[in-house]
Amino acid sequence: EILEELVNKLSRNFPGLKIVGAYPSPLASEENRKIVKEINQKKPDVLWVGLGLPWQERWISEHKDRLKVPVIIGVGAAFDFLSGKVKRAPAWIGDRGLEWLWRLVHEPRNWPRIFLGGLFLYGPKFIFLVLSELISRKLRKR
Secondary structure (H helix, E strand, C coil), X not given: CHHHHHHHHHHHHCCCCCCCCXXXXXXXXXXXXXXXXXXXXXXXXXXXXXXXXXXXHHHHHHHCCCCCCCEEEECCCHHHHHHCCCCCCCHHHHHCCCHHHHHHHHCHHHHHHHHHHHHHHHHHHHHHHHHHHHXXXXXXXX
16 A cells, blocks of 8 residues: 555655654545544644645645644645655656656646646635735735
């Protein structure tokens, strides 16, 4: 399983890293409540959510108010890369900022999810939030 391989690799590569929990993709609301409760009991400093776009954003949005975690980060396909399930683009492609193109070519099954789920659903909200933050910072400086 990806999750088990990921935990093993991270533990080997980062001996000082303390992983206090790892959960497979949640499905039912009761299961989510249980996971949120367990996360809060373990009191992690950072919560990494790797469900893929747009599911991880939805999960974070739905549960962030009940999670007592200072930092929650959606990491997309990072867990797939780290576990070895998905191969990363060659360094020369990544160095030029073209890993997204590599992934589009090598993972065409993800096109609908990326374009419909991410870009159209979350793109406008992201732009709105960034603009709101910029405006509020500008107003605070006055």
